[in-house]
Amino acid sequence: MTAGRTARERVRAELTREITDIARRQLATEGAGGLSLRAVAREMGMVSSAIYRYFPSRDDLLTTLIIDGYNALGEAVERADAACPAGDFLDRWLRVCHTMRDWAVSHPHEYALLYGSPVPGYQAPQDTVAARVRDVTVLGRILAEAYQASAITLPDLGPPPSPAVVAEAADIGELMPGVPGEVVLRGTMAWTSVYGWINFEVFGQFDNTIEDRKTVFDHLLRVLAGTMGLTW
Amino acid sequence: MTAGRTARERVRAELTREITDIARRQLATEGAGGLSLRAVAREMGMVSSAIYRYFPSRDDLLTTLIIDGYNALGEAVERADAACPAGDFLDRWLRVCHTMRDWAVSHPHEYALLYGSPVPGYQAPQDTVAARVRDVTVLGRILAEAYQASAITLPDLGPPPSPAVVAEAADIGELMPGVPGEVVLRGTMAWTSVYGWINFEVFGQFDNTIEDRKTVFDHLLRVLAGTMGLTW
DNA sequence: TAGTCGTCAAGAGCGGTGCTCTCGTTTTAT
DNA sequence: ATAAAACGAGAGCACCGCTCTTGACGACTA
Numbered sequence: 001m002t003a004g005r006t007a008r009e010r011v012r013a014e015l016t017r018e019i020t021d022i023a024r025r026q027l028a029t030e031g032a033g034g035l036s037l038r039a040v041a042r043e044m045g046m047v048s049s050a051i052y053r054y055f056p057s058r059d060d061l062l063t064t065l066i067i068d069g070y071n072a073l074g075e076a077v078e079r080a081d082a083a084c085p086a087g088d089f090l091d092r093w094l095r096v097c098h099t100m101r102d103w104a105v106s107h108p109h110e111y112a113l114l115y116g117s118p119v120p121g122y123q124a125p126q127d128t129v130a131a132r133v134r135d136v137t138v139l140g141r142i143l144a145e146a147y148q149a150s151a152i153t154l155p156d157l158g159p160p161p162s163p164a165v166v167a168e169a170a171d172i173g174e175l176m177p178g179v180p181g182e183v184v185l186r187g188t189m190a191w192t193s194v195y196g197w198i199n200f201e202v203f204g205q206f207d208n209t210i211e212d213r214k215t216v217f218d219h220l221l222r223v224l225a226g227t228m229g230l231t232w
Numbered sequence: 233m234t235a236g237r238t239a240r241e242r243v244r245a246e247l248t249r250e251i252t253d254i255a256r257r258q259l260a261t262e263g264a265g266g267l268s269l270r271a272v273a274r275e276m277g278m279v280s281s282a283i284y285r286y287f288p289s290r291d292d293l294l295t296t297l298i299i300d301g302y303n304a305l306g307e308a309v310e311r312a313d314a315a316c317p318a319g320d321f322l323d324r325w326l327r328v329c330h331t332m333r334d335w336a337v338s339h340p341h342e343y344a345l346l347y348g349s350p351v352p353g354y355q356a357p358q359d360t361v362a363a364r365v366r367d368v369t370v371l372g373r374i375l376a377e378a379y380q381a382s383a384i385t386l387p388d389l390g391p392p393p394s395p396a397v398v399a400e401a402a403d404i405g406e407l408m409p410g411v412p413g414e415v416v417l418r419g420t421m422a423w424t425s426v427y428g429w430i431n432f433e434v435f436g437q438f439d440n441t442i443e444d445r446k447t448v449f450d451h452l453l454r455v456l457a458g459t460m461g462l463t464w
Numbered sequence: 465t466a467g468t469c470g471t472c473a474a475g476a477g478c479g480g481t482g483c484t485c486t487c488g489t490t491t492t493a494t
Numbered sequence: 495a496t497a498a499a500a501c502g503a504g505a506g507c508a509c510c511g512c513t514c515t516t517g518a519c520g521a522c523t524a
Contacts, residue, residue: 116349157458171441196428226389
């Protein structure tokens, strides 16, 4: 990784890493809006214009921070899933979701960058999509493997989805090959619910209302597992 | 309302309204980060410092926009609920939630101000809480009235919540007097799920994935109604 | 080895921002 | 009528992202 050939390439990689590190720290303390190229440069003892040798604009720096954030979250989720017994689907679901929440709570500003309101004037480039889907890919895999293991029995919670609704979820269904549309929809719903909770929690909607959020979240996860038909 | 006694008070109220109107329009087109006091002043033909006679800071202007947003959303929701037959709880649930989504989709930047990542450096003052709870108050009332009408039968979706979990939801339960904790928890879950979906939709998470979002959202709402035990 | 070429940090500068202070003027209240 | 309060205008401060130019240093090539 740091096997840059020339000395110039090595110091360039080093400085680039230092910029992103400082930027990430500023992001963690000030939030996305408080991220300032000039402040990063000041902390590095450089002049502000020098930063532009490494990142052509503030948005480009933001983009790498976003990609890094998706990868950090995705990696944590993948590790959590890998640490579970493959056949205990409920346990995998619980641990993966708790990992997502833990990461979000401990990196609120980075999480806001990923799942909060888009940064004004900033348009996420296509580079981010590969990293963005890592977490939901894990959820899809759990659900797919559970279905293949016949560990899913959908509870009857309402009228079955129309074919049109099922067709709309086809793209998400690609993450869970072989899983019927109705299950895909329940999974999508659970996915949005989990992030809805995390959003509320990280963005302060539960302030002065729910204190022991992890415990309530755990209960939410078990109910969601029930809606997906995961046996308990 | 515009019955200010002196001429000065009248023109002050008028100018204050004009400032917020222009600010709201800028917010709608540029987003929260693009809201600029100088730009507002420019559009009014005033000098920027004059704005500070009406709003002591940019954050104060943002605060009134936020309160206005909560009230606009809350009013739309209350009107939608009032237009439904009081005894058709599923219909009320569906219409209220669709109203929330419609408002969010047609006012994305204002919605982001209310339910997105908090504006950096901005701390919502206590003035906002009264307006903020209007939407969830309506949901709580629907659920409470449904329960009192014996229109709720909770489906079995997992282990029952521990007393600790139920206790955590006590504050939210105050919105639904007489409703058992388990139902309050299901309602809280449905509430977060709805806003989780709306967040995903407004913030672009469904781009290139789900096209006919209203239809899928409607299906989500019916499943959520099922989890709350609303008969269908 | 000498020279050229590309990369780099630095500095000045542009237009923008939120915000403060002062200074006359106008309107209100006494 | 006079004192007090409110007001718009203007200059100015410190900050921002970003651009352009300049001079120095390192890395390849003749």
